[in-house]
Amino acid sequence: MKFEIIDTHAIYQRLLATEDAAAREARFTDALVTPFTGLVNIMGGGDGLTTFKGWGMSPDQFAGDARALMTDIIDALAAHDAWTQAAAALDEGWAAFAKYADRIPRIPVEHIVFALVIADMRAFPAGQRYAGFGAIPGYIMTSYGESDPASIAHIKGATAHELHHNILASVSPERSMIAAVGNYIVAEGLAESFARERYGDEVVGYYVTAFDEARLDETRALIGGALDISDFGAIRGYIFGDSIAEQFGLPKQGIPAYAGYAIGYKVVQQYLARTGQTVVEATFVPADQIIAESGFFA
Numbered sequence: 001m002k003f004e005i006i007d008t009h010a011i012y013q014r015l016l017a018t019e020d021a022a023a024r025e026a027r028f029t030d031a032l033v034t035p036f037t038g039l040v041n042i043m044g045g046g047d048g049l050t051t052f053k054g055w056g057m058s059p060d061q062f063a064g065d066a067r068a069l070m071t072d073i074i075d076a077l078a079a080h081d082a083w084t085q086a087a088a089a090l091d092e093g094w095a096a097f098a099k100y101a102d103r104i105p106r107i108p109v110e111h112i113v114f115a116l117v118i119a120d121m122r123a124f125p126a127g128q129r130y131a132g133f134g135a136i137p138g139y140i141m142t143s144y145g146e147s148d149p150a151s152i153a154h155i156k157g158a159t160a161h162e163l164h165h166n167i168l169a170s171v172s173p174e175r176s177m178i179a180a181v182g183n184y185i186v187a188e189g190l191a192e193s194f195a196r197e198r199y200g201d202e203v204v205g206y207y208v209t210a211f212d213e214a215r216l217d218e219t220r221a222l223i224g225g226a227l228d229i230s231d232f233g234a235i236r237g238y239i240f241g242d243s244i245a246e247q248f249g250l251p252k253q254g255i256p257a258y259a260g261y262a263i264g265y266k267v268v269q270q271y272l273a274r275t276g277q278t279v280v281e282a283t284f285v286p287a288d289q290i291i292a293e294s295g296f297f298a
Contacts (some may be wrong), residue, residue, distance in 0.1 A: 001101075002111040003090050006035050009083050012118070015062040025049070028059040035113050039139040039237050056119030056145070066178065073118050076087060076147035082155045086116045086142055089159035092198060096280050102285060103172050112166060114140045116155075121145030129206060130154060134162030137170040157195035157203025164191040168283055181238045181260070182227035186287035188239070189264030194279045204265075211262035217260050224297035270294040
């Protein structure tokens with residue numbers, strides 16, 4: 001596997017230095033949007049700039065009052081060698097699957113396009129500090145919206161998480177994360193467990209560690225009773241919790257923030273403990289089997 005790593009560090013420096021708005025937009029489109037044209041088309045097509053704006057990225061990040069925040073985040077990422085660390089996480093993550101390469105047939109090209117990006121996360125689910133996208137084979141983004149060193153320290157774990165999504169979607173396209181609540185929580189649990197297996201407990205994300213354990217029993221019951229729900233709007237409510245449900249006008253279910261991530265992680269960790277498998281091995285196991293054999297909802 002080859003990774004086409006977009007050098008966003010250099011691109012961002014050039015965008016900050018481009019004063020003319022039209023030239024800045026053209027440079028942004030050519031350097032950032034164009035490499036992800038395939039992803040934009042899969043996500044519905046249309047104007048790539050508009051799609052990127054919906055993802056919290058636009059040429060406006062490099063002008064006016066937004067420049068200071070962009071400069072701050074760029075400098076913080078550079079100080080932590082984030083671009084090098086992200087690239088290393090891709091190589092190390094893929095190496096973990098090396099002996100299973102013949103079972104990963106659906107990466108659509110001989111390379112995966114990757115970018116470490118800076119996004120305006122104010123419209124994202126509440127409390128989101130860093131994020132990513134890797135659920136469509138061939139494309140991965142790891143994104144940051146703040147310069148907090150504690151968040152940037154998760155760069156390798158966050159990137160490994162998204163790489164696992166890419167691999168899982170290639171191995172089992174019928175197990176689409178958005179097919180049902182059960183599929184989604186297992187996909188997130190596998191991805192975060194993969195990050196932990198590579199880099200230790202310290203990279204486990206806020207969407208797992210911030211879960212209120214006092215609400216475990218009630219949350220287990222709520223999500224356990226919704227595993228087969230397949231409406232995407234409803235699925236999001238169970239994964240991200242009531243905060244995003246309210247944001248998107250969905251009914252509240254009494255779900256804590258990011259509970260789907262935390263419960264999925266617990267399911268997978270319990271499955272691994274019971275079976276003695278690695279996350280790589282569990283990647284090839286159906287989601288419903290992982291749920292059943294974990295005994296988490298029993």
